[in-house]
Amino acid sequence: MREIFCADDLGEFGLNAATSGSAFVEFDRVQKSYDGEVLVVKDLNLAMPKGEFLTMLGPSGSGKTTCLMMLAGFETATHGEIRLDGREINNIPPHKRGIGMVFQNYALFPHMTVAENLSFPLEVRKMGKSEREAKVKHALDMVQMGEFGNRRPAQLSGGQQQRVALARALVFDPELVLMDEPLGALDKQLREHMQYEIKALHDRLGITVVYVTHDQSEALTMSDRVAVFNDGVIQQLAPPEDLYERPDNSFVAQFIGENNKLTGKIIGRNNDKVQVSLADGSSIEALAVNCGGEGEETLMSIRPERVVLGDDTAQNATKAKVLELIYLGDHIRCRMNVHGNEDFIVKVANSAGHTHLKKGEETTISWLPEDCRALDI
Amino acid sequence: MSETATNPTDGVIAVDGTPLKRKLARALFRSRVRAFGLVVPLLLMIILAFLVPIIVFLTQAVYNNSFERYMPSVSPMLAAWDAESEPTEEMFAALAADLVITKNNKNIGKVATRVNRELSGTRSLFTKSARKAKKLEAPFKEALIDVDKKWANIATWQAMKISEKSLTPAYLANAVDLNYEADGSYTVKDEDRRIHIKLFLRTLQISIFVTLAGVILGYPVAFLLSTLPVRTSNLLLILVLLPFWTSLLVRTTAWIAVLQGQGVLNDLFVVFGLAADDDRFSLIYNKTGTLISMTHILLPFMILPLYSVMKTIPVSYVRAAKSMGATNWTAFWRVYFPQTIPGIGAGGILVFILAISFYITPALVGGQNGTMISNFIDFHMRSSLNWSLAAAMGMVLLVIVLFFYWLYDRIVGIDNMKLG
Ligand SMILES: Nc1ncnc2c1ncn2[C@@H]1O[C@H](COP(=O)(O)OP(=O)(O)OP(=O)(O)O)[C@@H](O)[C@H]1O
Numbered sequence: 001m002r003e004i005f006c007a008d009d010l011g012e013f014g015l016n017a018a019t020s021g022s023a024f025v026e027f028d029r030v031q032k033s034y035d036g037e038v039l040v041v042k043d044l045n046l047a048m049p050k051g052e053f054l055t056m057l058g059p060s061g062s063g064k065t066t067c068l069m070m071l072a073g074f075e076t077a078t079h080g081e082i083r084l085d086g087r088e089i090n091n092i093p094p095h096k097r098g099i100g101m102v103f104q105n106y107a108l109f110p111h112m113t114v115a116e117n118l119s120f121p122l123e124v125r126k127m128g129k130s131e132r133e134a135k136v137k138h139a140l141d142m143v144q145m146g147e148f149g150n151r152r153p154a155q156l157s158g159g160q161q162q163r164v165a166l167a168r169a170l171v172f173d174p175e176l177v178l179m180d181e182p183l184g185a186l187d188k189q190l191r192e193h194m195q196y197e198i199k200a201l202h203d204r205l206g207i208t209v210v211y212v213t214h215d216q217s218e219a220l221t222m223s224d225r226v227a228v229f230n231d232g233v234i235q236q237l238a239p240p241e242d243l244y245e246r247p248d249n250s251f252v253a254q255f256i257g258e259n260n261k262l263t264g265k266i267i268g269r270n271n272d273k274v275q276v277s278l279a280d281g282s283s284i285e286a287l288a289v290n291c292g293g294e295g296e297e298t299l300m301s302i303r304p305e306r307v308v309l310g311d312d313t314a315q316n317a318t319k320a321k322v323l324e325l326i327y328l329g330d331h332i333r334c335r336m337n338v339h340g341n342e343d344f345i346v347k348v349a350n351s352a353g354h355t356h357l358k359k360g361e362e363t364t365i366s367w368l369p370e371d372c373r374a375l376d377i
Numbered sequence: 378m379s380e381t382a383t384n385p386t387d388g389v390i391a392v393d394g395t396p397l398k399r400k401l402a403r404a405l406f407r408s409r410v411r412a413f414g415l416v417v418p419l420l421l422m423i424i425l426a427f428l429v430p431i432i433v434f435l436t437q438a439v440y441n442n443s444f445e446r447y448m449p450s451v452s453p454m455l456a457a458w459d460a461e462s463e464p465t466e467e468m469f470a471a472l473a474a475d476l477v478i479t480k481n482n483k484n485i486g487k488v489a490t491r492v493n494r495e496l497s498g499t500r501s502l503f504t505k506s507a508r509k510a511k512k513l514e515a516p517f518k519e520a521l522i523d524v525d526k527k528w529a530n531i532a533t534w535q536a537m538k539i540s541e542k543s544l545t546p547a548y549l550a551n552a553v554d555l556n557y558e559a560d561g562s563y564t565v566k567d568e569d570r571r572i573h574i575k576l577f578l579r580t581l582q583i584s585i586f587v588t589l590a591g592v593i594l595g596y597p598v599a600f601l602l603s604t605l606p607v608r609t610s611n612l613l614l615i616l617v618l619l620p621f622w623t624s625l626l627v628r629t630t631a632w633i634a635v636l637q638g639q640g641v642l643n644d645l646f647v648v649f650g651l652a653a654d655d656d657r658f659s660l661i662y663n664k665t666g667t668l669i670s671m672t673h674i675l676l677p678f679m680i681l682p683l684y685s686v687m688k689t690i691p692v693s694y695v696r697a698a699k700s701m702g703a704t705n706w707t708a709f710w711r712v713y714f715p716q717t718i719p720g721i722g723a724g725g726i727l728v729f730i731l732a733i734s735f736y737i738t739p740a741l742v743g744g745q746n747g748t749m750i751s752n753f754i755d756f757h758m759r760s761s762l763n764w765s766l767a768a769a770m771g772m773v774l775l776v777i778v779l780f781f782y783w784l785y786d787r788i789v790g791i792d793n794m795k796l797g
């Protein structure tokens with residue numbers, strides 16, 4: 001699925017949209033508080049171009065659902081403006097926004113059949129009967145549920161209910177569809193299958209999707225861009241590659257994927273590189289991403305698969321003691337003591353002729369300064 | 378897989394060779410026995426203290442043997458009699474003989490009461506004749522008619538023929554304003570004696586009104602309770618339940634204080650000029666009083682099932698409806714309301730059944746036109762001592778309740794009912 005979009009293009013477009021004001025969905029300095037004491041969403045700025053698949057990812061309670069509900073109109077923003085297609089929608093009631101929505105528990109009406117569920121949004125739009133039936137049939141076929149029109153939601157499996165919910169959110173041709181953890185209740189295999197189907201539908205229909213999830217692999221595989229939420233603030237908004245390879249701050253680095261941490265004090269700066277002195281007395285070179293000036297503490301993040309074994313002539317080469325080896329088939333996970341950090345993980349690919357490590361052995365590892373990102377602490 | 382095998386007759390075979398079905402049944406049997414053991418005490422209690430008394434009492438509606446039992450000689454003759462021809466000398470002789478016996482064993486009162494129910498004024502005829510029966514001599518026909526001319530009256534004998542039948546539809550017929558005649562036919566009672574049907578209709582009318590008023594008043598309250606935060610809703614729920622902590626009698630008398638002519642409400646009406654001081658509304662000791670106080674007393678039974686159903690409906694349904702373009706009203710009517718029907722059904726049936734047999738409140742505040750069938754049953758149980766008629770009216774009431782239950786099942790479906 002990776003080749004579906006071109007990350008660079010979208011990144012640029014995203015930036016342009018944010019500045020030019022031609023975005024399809026736009027949050028402008030939005031704040032939200034439920035109780036007047038705590039800000040659940042703090043200063044949210046977000047611009048989405050038409051057709052984008054944007055995922056909100058973040059730990060529980062970080063304000064993802066709240067953002068979605070403000071966009072759908074079920075919660076009002078305490079401050080700031082939300083715009084849809086250039087129009088301010090803060091005061092437009094939900095039923096006039098024309099936004100499709102898939103809920104976490106699907107919210108299929110239990111007293112209606114599948115077909116009646118799908119026909120509901122068309123009925124409230126006063127669509128004629130024959131047109132309605134055609135659209136319902138088309139939408140059900142689209143999610144391969146054509147034969148289930150006469151069933152009640154209770155007579156469907158979780159995955160089938162999920163598809164019906166999806167079809168119902170799409171049947172009235174909304175341009176924007178919101179999904180709040182739609183796959184949360186499914187098992188892993190079905191979830192992966194549905195991820196693929198949702199993504200395929202998005203590509204085919206050209207709709208704009210705001211998707212909320214807990215699951216980072218889901219976010220990374222499906223999205224054009226991911227907004228990482230924490231504590232009511234977007235920590236980073238970027239395409240999946242950037243998010244993984246170029247995290248802006250230590251929260252994102254730790255939240256997305258696996259990550260080795262080293263802390264130290266900055267002792268010198270040379271363009272985009274900093275020299276950091278570690279607790280054990282040694283000093284390493286790192287890429288200055290989001291760190292302070294000389295004399296300040298920083299947290300450096302190194303991805304396990306970016307660490308190279310052997311080669312003691314390389315930059316940043318250091319001695320490492322092997323503490324634990326876990327065989328995982330395609331790679332071997334190796335826990336080492338590096339610069340005093342006993343949880344330093346190195347992934348050794350199980351390729352022909354790879355270095356065979358033994359527990360207790362002392363070896364040399366190294367990494368490129370570009371792969372060691374100095375971040376906030 | 379190797380441990381189980383299938384054979385065409387027994388299906389799957391368990392490891393030890395017995396058919397799996399039988400093994401399962403054996404395993405389940407023990408847990409069923411245990412489960413049954415746990416409910417036995419309650420089951421016995423229900424049978425002994427509830428079902429048996431009800432059945433015994435209801436049999437009185439169709440069975441009363443006080444004539445046949447104490448008048449053994451004349452009874453078979455009455456049964457054979459065609460209810461039209463002159464009673465024969467033999468019948469008079471048997472009657473005289475029976476009267477002597479009943480006089481001696483002091484059962485004449487029961488017999489006289491029984492016949493008196495069919496034809497009023499015959500009580501004294503029986504007691505008087507029994508007193509003189511010992512001295513009577515053949516021919517008994519003339520002798521008895523000598524004692525009282527009423528013995529010559531064929532209506533007396535017809536009343537006896539009706540009383541002679543122990544298993545009789547007479548009481549049930551009476552309960553629905555019909556006369557059961559000696560020849561086995563039914564006739565409608567005179568206009569001014571048809572009171573029961575009117576009473577049943579009024580009881581139904583009051584019950585239906587109270588149920589509907591309960592839905593209309595209770596639905597918004599239950600909705601509010603289900604949407605408020607738990608803390609507030611618990612507090613309000615206590616207010617809803619508060620009436621349960623005061624006795625029914627207190628609540629009813631409180632309504633008397635509020636609604637009576639010199640009561641709080643009428644005083645307010647006068648103050649605000651809605652009623653003249655000498656022409657106050659009569660809000661109590663009539664149907665209005667019964668309706669107001671019964672609606673109030675039964676309202677919690679409506680609110681509680683409604684609330685418990687509404688609490689289980691996630692807000693996401695209504696939100697989903699709105700996101701699809703439904704206005705507030707459409708979302709409520711097409712999505713929310715249908716899901717509360719089980720609650721309305723449960724509360725409605727509960728309130729209706731309680732209302733249809735309500736007793737204390739109509740007795741205290743009902744006055745002339747606000748009393749209900751249960752007050753009449755009480756009258757026959759305690760004042761007129763016509764238990765058989767009371768039982769017959771109870772039976773009709775039971776049939777009405779069962780009919781509504783059946784109707785509800787047909788329209789809404791009983792398995793749709795949610796009590797909590
Ligand atoms: N109706 C509400 N009233 C008061 N506080 C609320 C309400 N809804 C959410 N909150 C609070 O707002 C914060 C953010 O909630 P939100 O539901 O947006 O989180 P989330 O990111 O969707 O979490 P999750 O991943 O668990 O769904 C939480 O601390 C939550 O307690």
Ligand SMILES: [Mg+2]
Pocket residue numbers: 064065066
């Ligand atoms: Mg959420």
